[in-house]
Amino acid sequence: MSRAEGDKVSEGGAGDRQEEVRQIYDPVADTPQRYRREPAEAQPPLDYPPYKSTQLRHPKQPLVYLPHTVTEITGPQLAATVGMAGTDSDLTVQHRGEPIGERIIVSGHVYDTEGKPLPDTLVEVWQANAAGRYAHKWDRWAAPLDPNFTGAGRCLTDADGRYQFTTIRPGPYPWGNHYNAWRPAHIHFSLLGRAFAQRLVTQMYFPDDPFFPYDPIFNSVADEKARERMISTFNIHETRPNWAQAFNWDVYLRGPASTPFEESFE
Amino acid sequence: MIFEVTPSQTVGPYFAIGMPYEGGNLIVPAGTRDAVTITGTIHDGRGDIVPDHLIEFWQPDGEGHFADIHGYGEQSTLEGFRGFGRWGVEDGDGAYEMVTVKPGQVPGPGGRLQAPHIDVTLFARGMLHRVVTRIYFADESDVNASDSVLTTVPAARRQTLLAQPTDAGYRFDIHLQGPAETVFFDI
Numbered sequence: 386m387s388r389a390e391g392d393k394v395s396e397g398g399a400g401d402r403q404e405e406v407r408q409i410y411d412p413v414a415d416t417p418q419r420y421r422r423e424p425a426e427a428q429p430p431l432d433y434p435p436y437k438s439t440q441l442r443h444p445k446q447p448l449v450y451l452p453h454t455v456t457e458i459t460g461p462q463l464a465a466t467v468g469m470a471g472t473d474s475d476l477t478v479q480h481r482g483e484p485i486g487e488r489i490i491v492s493g494h495v496y497d498t499e500g501k502p503l504p505d506t507l508v509e510v511w512q513a514n515a516a517g518r519y520a521h522k523w524d525r526w527a528a529p530l531d532p533n534f535t536g537a538g539r540c541l542t543d544a545d546g547r548y549q550f551t552t553i554r555p556g557p558y559p560w561g562n563h564y565n566a567w568r569p570a571h572i573h574f575s576l577l578g579r580a581f582a583q584r585l586v587t588q589m590y591f592p593d594d595p596f597f598p599y600d601p602i603f604n605s606v607a608d609e610k611a612r613e614r615m616i617s618t619f620n621i622h623e624t625r626p627n628w629a630q631a632f633n634w635d636v637y638l639r640g641p642a643s644t645p646f647e648e649s650f651e
Numbered sequence: 652m653i654f655e656v657t658p659s660q661t662v663g664p665y666f667a668i669g670m671p672y673e674g675g676n677l678i679v680p681a682g683t684r685d686a687v688t689i690t691g692t693i694h695d696g697r698g699d700i701v702p703d704h705l706i707e708f709w710q711p712d713g714e715g716h717f718a719d720i721h722g723y724g725e726q727s728t729l730e731g732f733r734g735f736g737r738w739g740v741e742d743g744d745g746a747y748e749m750v751t752v753k754p755g756q757v758p759g760p761g762g763r764l765q766a767p768h769i770d771v772t773l774f775a776r777g778m779l780h781r782v783v784t785r786i787y788f789a790d791e792s793d794v795n796a797s798d799s800v801l802t803t804v805p806a807a808r809r810q811t812l813l814a815q816p817t818d819a820g821y822r823f824d825i826h827l828q829g830p831a832e833t834v835f836f837d838i
Contacts, residue, residue: 412722428659429779436661438777441696442827444835449804451783451836454759456770459719461709461735467672498654505720511669521665522741537669573663575670579720581709581770582838584781588660605779606658614657636657 417641419453420582421498429605436601437562453582453642460580463507464541474540476510476552484534486515486553488629491589491617494546495576497640502546503583509539509575510550517556517570526559551629557596569596569603576636583638590616591632659780664703666774667741676738678708678751680731685713687820689786690748693773696828703776705739706747708786710769715755739774753788759799766791766798773825782835786823789813808834 431443472478495503513519516528520535542548557570571588606612623631679686693701711717716727718734738747759765769786787795795801811833814821825833
C-alpha cells in the first residue's frame with residue numbers, strides 16, 4: 386500500500402468508500418497549509434523560576450513570528466529511518482529475563498486539535514524502572530538498576546492514529562531541584578506528528594499521584610485543565626486478566642489553522 | 652469540535668536512553684556527493700556548553716524537494732535522503748554534528764522563494780518546551796538580504812542565524828541567552 390493510500394484508509398469508512406476516497410487523494414489539498422497558533426497559556430513558560438534549571442536556559446529576547454511555509458507544514462517519514470523492531474513497543478521483552486514491577490499496557494491515540502487521527506507517526510517513550518531509576522550513566526541515585534529493563538520504546542501510530550506500549554509502571558524518584566524534591570511517576574513521550582509544526586515532547590503521568598502538588602515541572606502548566614491532559618486514565622476494560630493493568634492516554638497535537646485571519650503574514 | 656493541545660514538558664536529562672537511533676545524524680547517507688557537516692555547540696546564559704541537548708534538523712534537498720510524510724510538493728529523488736536528523740548523546744563533548752546537503756530554495760509567503768534554510772528544534776533539561784530556530788547560510792548573502800523571514804528579524808540579530816563556512820561544511824552555534832543570544836521563532 387502506498388503512503389497516500391494509507392492516509393486515506395485512516396479516514397475512510399467501509400471498503401467501497403475507501404476505494405472512492407483513495408482516488409481523490411491530493412497531497413496538496415490534504416496537507417494543512419498552516420497550523421493553529423497556540424495561546425501562550427496552553428504551554429508552560431520557558432522562564433519558570435520554581436524549576437531552577439530554566440534560569441540559564443530560557444531565551445530572554447522576544448521570539449520572532451515565523452509564518453508557516455512548506456518547511457513547517459511538512460515532516461519526515463521515519464518508519465524506514467529508525468528501523469522498527471518487533472520488540473520496540475514491548476519494553477518487557479527486550480532482555481533475557483522479565484523486568485521487576487507492575488506490568489502495564491499504555492495505549493491511546495494521537496489526534497490533531499480537530500480530532501483527526503494522525504496515522505504513521507513516530508511515538509517514542511523512555512522512562513525509569515519500577516524503582517525510579519533510569520538506565521542512564523548519569524542517574525546515580527540509590528535505587529537499583531534492573532538488568533532486564535532499559536526503559537525505551539518506539540512505535541508508529543496505525544491507520545487510526547493508535548499507539549500501544551507494554552511496559553513496567555515507573556517509580557517516582559528524587560531530584561535536586563529543591564529540598565525533598567520528588568518527580569511524580571511519568572513516562573516521557575516524544576511525538577513527531579506529521580509536520581515540523583506539530584513536534585511535541587511531553588510526559589505522561591498516572592492518576593492520583595501524591596507528588597502532583599509539589600512538582601514544579603507538572604505545575605509549570607498553569608491551567609488545571611491543561612495539566613489534566615497530561616494524566617492517563619486507568620481502564621479496567623483493557624486490563625488483561627492475570628497479566629497486565631491498562632492505562633489510556635490520548636495526545637493532541639496542533640491542528641490546521643481554522644481562519645485565514647489567524648496567520649496573516651505582514 | 653476543537654480540542655486543546657497536550658502541553659509540553661521538558662525532555663529531562665535522560666532522553667539518551669531512548670531517543671538516539673542508528674545513523675540519526677545522517678540526513679543524507681555517508682558518502683553522498685556534496686555532503687557537508689554542520690556542527691556546533693549550545694551555550695547557556697553563563698556561556699557554558701549544554702552537553703545534554705537534543706537537536707533535530709528538518710530540510711529539503713539541494714533541489715528544494717522534501718522527503719515529506721504527506722507527499723506534499725515535489726518529492727526528493729536524492730538517494731537515501733531523509734531530510735531529518737537528530738543528535739542527542741548520553742555522554743558527548745557537547746558539540747552536535749549533522750551530515751547533510753545544503754538545502755535548496757523553497758517557496759515562502761506570497762510564493763516568493765526563501766533563502767536556503769534548515770528548521771531546527773532544540774530540547775534540553777531546563778527547557779519546558781522546545782525552542783525553534785532556523786539555520787541560514789553566511790555564503791548566501793544575496794538571497795538572505797531579500798528573504799521574507801530573515802528580513803523580519805532585527806538587523807543586529809540576523810547574524811545569529813547564519814551558519815559560517817568551515818573546511819568540512821558549516822558551523823552553527825546556539826546561544827540560549829547573552830549578548831549573542833540566537834534568534835528563536837514563535838512557530
